[in-house]
Amino acid sequence: NAGVTQTPKFQVLKTGQSMTLQCAQDMNHEYMSWYRQDPGMGLRLIHYSVGAGITDQGEVPNGYNVSRSTTEDFPLRLLSAAPSQTSVYFCASRTRVYSNQPQHFGDGTRLSIL
Amino acid sequence: QQPVQSPQAVILREGEDAVINCSSSKALYSVHWYRQKHGEAPVFLMILLKGGEQKGHDKISASFNEKKQQSSLYLTASQLSYSGTYFCGTVLNDMRFGAGTRLTVKP
Numbered sequence: 055n056a057g058v059t060q061t062p063k064f065q066v067l068k069t070g071q072s073m074t075l076q077c078a079q080d081m082n083h084e085y086m087s088w089y090r091q092d093p094g095m096g097l098r099l100i101h102y103s104v105g106a107g108i109t110d111q112g113e114v115p116n117g118y119n120v121s122r123s124t125t126e127d128f129p130l131r132l133l134s135a136a137p138s139q140t141s142v143y144f145c146a147s148r149t150r151v152y153s154n155q156p157q158h159f160g161d162g163t164r165l166s167i168l
Numbered sequence: 169q170q171p172v173q174s175p176q177a178v179i180l181r182e183g184e185d186a187v188i189n190c191s192s193s194k195a196l197y198s199v200h201w202y203r204q205k206h207g208e209a210p211v212f213l214m215i216l217l218k219g220g221e222q223k224g225h226d227k228i229s230a231s232f233n234e235k236k237q238q239s240s241l242y243l244t245a246s247q248l249s250y251s252g253t254y255f256c257g258t259v260l261n262d263m264r265f266g267a268g269t270r271l272t273v274k275p
Contacts, residue, residue, distance in 0.1 A: 087263065096170075096255060096267040097210070112262060113170065144209060148263075152197055156212035157263060 056080050060145050060160035067135045067167050075130040075163050077145030083158075085148045086128040090114065090141040091162075097144065103128055104151055135167045169194060171258045173266035180246045180273050188241040188269045190256030199232050199239040200257035203250075204268075210255060213241075246273045 061076045079086065087102035099112030103122040117139060119131040128147075132139060145160040171192045178186050190199060198217045202210035216232035216239060227244040243250055253268045 089265070094267065096173075097257075097265040098170075099262060099264055102262045110262070113264065146263075151259065151262060154198070154215055154217055156215060157200060157257065158212075159209040161209050 058145055058147055058158050058160035060143075060163050062163060063161065064164045065166070067132075067165065069135060069137060069167060071135050073132050073135065075132075075143055075145075075165070077128045077130065077160060078126050079128075079147040079158070080126065081147065081149075081158070082125060083147035083149050084125070085151045085153075086122065087112070087146050087157075088118070088120065088128070088130045089144045089146065090139075091144060092141050100130065100143075102151075132165075137167045139165065140167045141165060169258075169260065170264050171256055171266040173254075173256055173269050175269060176267070177270040178272070180271070182248060182273060182275055183245050186243045186246060186271060188243075188254050188256075188271075190239045190241070190258070190266055192237045192258050192260075194237065194258075194260050196234075196237055196258050196260060198259045199230075200259070200263065201230055201239075201241050202255045202257065202265075203252045204255065205252045213254075243271070246271075248273050248275065 058079045084105045088100040089097040101120040103109045143163045148157045149155045201213040204210040218234045230241045232239045251273045257265045
């Protein structure tokens with residue numbers, strides 16, 4: 055009963071480095087999304103996907119790339135890390151965007167950029 | 169398209185009631201409510217679909233006014249365990265969240 059699994063849980067990067075945050079779900083959900091959470095800002099949508107091969111931008115997409123080659127995986131790539139990207143990142147999934155089912159969240163990745 | 173939540177913070181004594189509001193400028197498909205404890209992921213509370221329904225979960229209930237695109241979360245006879253930050257999530261083409269309402273329940 056894994057649900058939504060995010061790796062790593064913690065990461066420290068230097069400015070300019072690149073990295074990929076991993077997200078996998080085992081519930082056969084079509085809809086997956088990435089959020090960042092900063093103090094006082096709530097959860098802001100970065101990118102989302104309504105199915106394999108389909109991605110779209112959310113509220114704050116700049117500096118991030120995503121791809122969805124399988125139903126299970128939705129990695130988030132930071133191309134050139136900046137201190138402004140220091141945040142807690144949550145991956146989430148639902149059956150479909152228009153569904154009466156809840157959205158499931160991973161445990162989060164705490165990312166610090168020095 | 170981010171929904172607007174109010175109030176930003178509320179402090180209660182055990183047993184008191186609270187209402188948290190969420191509004192959107194867009195016609196919504198559904199509204200979700202989540203609670204987040206410090207350092208943890210958000211936890212699902214309930215979903216309200218368009219149609220003006222009202223739901224309840226123990227002493228926490230919610231309503232969705234489709235005409236006004238507003239939802240309210242009602243916490244009755246609050247307990248210490250209700251402390252946390254409450255978020256509404258609104259579904260249009262994706263899901264976006266409000267900035268949150270920090271609820272503190274004191275003994």
